[in-house]
Amino acid sequence: MIKKLLTEPLIHFLIIAVLFFVAYDTFNPQTNESDTIVISAGKIEQINNNFLTRWKRLPNEKELQRAIRGFAVKDAYLREAISLQLDKNDPVINSQLHKKMIYLIEDMASAAEPSEEALRDYYSTHQDNYLTSATYSFSQVYISFDRPKDELEQLISSQQGRILKDLAPLGDPSLLQSDFTNATDFQLTRNLGSEFSDSLKDKPLNQWFGPIRSALGLHFIYLTSLDAAKPRIFESVKEKVLVDWHYQNKKKVQQQYEQQLLAQYKLEVQMPESKEPVK
Numbered sequence: 077m078i079k080k081l082l083t084e085p086l087i088h089f090l091i092i093a094v095l096f097f098v099a100y101d102t103f104n105p106q107t108n109e110s111d112t113i114v115i116s117a118g119k120i121e122q123i124n125n126n127f128l129t130r131w132k133r134l135p136n137e138k139e140l141q142r143a144i145r146g147f148a149v150k151d152a153y154l155r156e157a158i159s160l161q162l163d164k165n166d167p168v169i170n171s172q173l174h175k176k177m178i179y180l181i182e183d184m185a186s187a188a189e190p191s192e193e194a195l196r197d198y199y200s201t202h203q204d205n206y207l208t209s210a211t212y213s214f215s216q217v218y219i220s221f222d223r224p225k226d227e228l229e230q231l232i233s234s235q236q237g238r239i240l241k242d243l244a245p246l247g248d249p250s251l252l253q254s255d256f257t258n259a260t261d262f263q264l265t266r267n268l269g270s271e272f273s274d275s276l277k278d279k280p281l282n283q284w285f286g287p288i289r290s291a292l293g294l295h296f297i298y299l300t301s302l303d304a305a306k307p308r309i310f311e312s313v314k315e316k317v318l319v320d321w322h323y324q325n326k327k328k329v330q331q332q333y334e335q336q337l338l339a340q341y342k343l344e345v346q347m348p349e350s351k352e353p354v355k
Contacts, residue, residue, distance in 0.1 A: 113148050123147070178330070185329035190321050198324075199310050199317045206313045207305040209260040212276055216254060217247035219287055219294040232287060235296060239284045245296040252292060261305075268292060276302065 123143045127135045135143060163169050190198070199206065219231065235245035252267070264273040269291030279285055279299055287294035310317070 113151050115144050115147055119147060120144075181330050181333055182326050185326040186322055188325060190318070190325075195314070195317055195321060196310060198321045199313070202317075202320065203307045205320065206308045206317065208308055209262060210273070210277070210305040211258040211260055211301075211303045212264065212273065212299065213257045213259070213301040214255075214276070215298040215300075216252070216256070217245045217296040218250040218252055218292070219296070220248045220250075221293050232294070235287075239296070244298075245284060245286075247296065248293075250292075258301075258303075268295075277304075 120140075123140065124134055127133070127139065127143070157163060217235075219228070219235070221228065223231070235247070238245050256264075261273045272288070272290045275288040276297065276299060279297065279302075281299050281301065284296055284298050286296040288297060289295075
């Protein structure tokens with residue numbers, strides 16, 4: 077039972093949360109005196125590190141005192157603003173606090189690392205996300221939309237008649253290549269639109285068919301080969317699987333946290349009174 081609990085992401089979240097707040101209290105000690113502004117040793121180190129990053133040296137005494145005063149003034153402004161309740165019902169402040177909570181949860185969730193077994197289970201469950209691209213080899217005859225509807229229908233009918241006679245269809249001049257060899261879904265989407273390759277998946281080989289629609293016009297197709305997408309081996313996509321696992325784990329931890337958070341409150345929804353529609 078204990079072993080199972082220790083593997084739960086939410087338990088990791090709670091443990092890390094406790095450690096986070098302990099560390100925060102260590103570097104940002106509180107005082108009971110409301111009129112005291114404490115510049116902690118941790119804050120001084122932060123000033124020194126920021127200065128070193130920007131200027132490639134530590135601040136001298138005058139620069140350090142100026143930075144300390146800047147922190148003190150900022151803290152004093154913040155206290156005065158809070159005492160005047162300027163933070164209440166401010167949508168900008170509320171949004172920033174919400175974002176900070178989300179970032180905190182994501183940081184804590186990202187500390188968890190999956191076992192090899194968990195990573196392989198995730199890969200197996202989401203295998204459709206790790207497929208090779210299907211490839212297609214075919215010839216195409218292009219038919220332009222740029223003609224009256226009746227003429228277009230007559231042209232299509234006449235070319236379908238040629239196919240029935242085992243003749244290749246004829247089409248319009250085009251800058252588009254006539255032959256494609258081992259073209260991927262990405263290449264076909266880039267040249268012919270997102271739905272074109274889907275129109276080829278269930279078609280017969282070594283015979284003319286069509287027309288099928290693309291972003292450019294209509295096409296009669298002679299499909300010579302189609303290699304369907306296949307799952308990539310786990311080792312070749314392990315890094316991507318890990319990234320995806322972390323993303324889904326963050327969502328899971330956030331959802332669990334939100335569920336527990338809302339359980340602490342009674343939700344009262346006050347719907348506006350219905351109004352008669354304006355006539």
